[in-house]
């Protein structure tokens with residue numbers, strides 16, 4: 001079983017990073033032999049999607065279409081392909097996933113999906129290129145907005161959910177919003193993240 005954790009905070013060792021680690025501990029508590037690969041996106045060269053549409057319009061039958069950009073996403077896409085379970089972590093920056101997480105998600109969007117789903121009357125929506133399913137969890141942190149006001153501060157969870165479902169054929173088994181970290185402290189959410197990780201098993 002291969003666990004891939006995608007960490008989208010620009011700060012290593014801080015709130016999001018530590019909750020992702022707790023979730024990994026939760027997975028390991030049930031699956032000690034699980035192989036763990038954690039990617040701190042900020043440490044990688046991930047260029048912006050340029051909307052060339054080479055990936056979207058590719059007719060390949062491979063699970064991932066080729067991107068015209070050469071950078072660390074070449075290797076990261078292999079890691080995603082090889083993964084069986086996924087953890088996503090991001091702080092909210094102005095209510096949304098961080099720029100580094102969004103850059104990653106944009107690069108995943110049409111490389112892992114083809115434009116063959118019809119939603120309502122809209123043709124050309126993303127359909128995963130592969131039938132392989134992956135369980136996923138999402139961890140979102142915020143500085144000052146407490147959980148009771150999550151709906152005013154967390155659009156990041158839905159941003160990630162969209163790509164996980166529509167491009168990665170993912171099955172989201174849980175998510176958490178660790179709000180008001182500045183006052184509550186991240187430790188307040190350690191158990192929740194640990195238990196969320198266990199849901200992946």
Ligand SMILES: Cc1cc2nc3c(=O)[nH]c(=O)nc-3n(C[C@H](O)[C@H](O)[C@H](O)COP(=O)(O)O)c2cc1C
Nearest residue numbers: 009011014015016091092093094095142143144145
């Ligand atoms: C540009 C920017 C925008 C932010 N926007 C929000 C926000 O809208 N609401 C909020 O509660 N915290 C906001 N924060 C605070 C972060 O969400 C908070 O510090 C988070 O816990 C950081 O996670 P980290 O420790 O993993 O980096 C923002 C921080 C930055 C740098």
